Amino acid sequence: MKNKGLLLNWTCIKSSQKTFNLTLYLCFIMILIRKAK
Structure with missing residues (x-):
């Protein structure tokens, strides 16, 4: 039971780590888009 x-x-x-990485990735893309404009 403890193992479960x-x-x-x-x-x-x-899963939260994956979500965190995805959020970082999206933020990075947004920064790149803003710099490109």
Whole structure:
């Protein structure tokens, strides 16, 4: 049972990390677009 909770926690961290990376990537694109204008 403890292992299952740990696994859920790990999955949660991993998915939030992906979302964070995506957000950073989108911000980077926005900055590039603004500089190009």
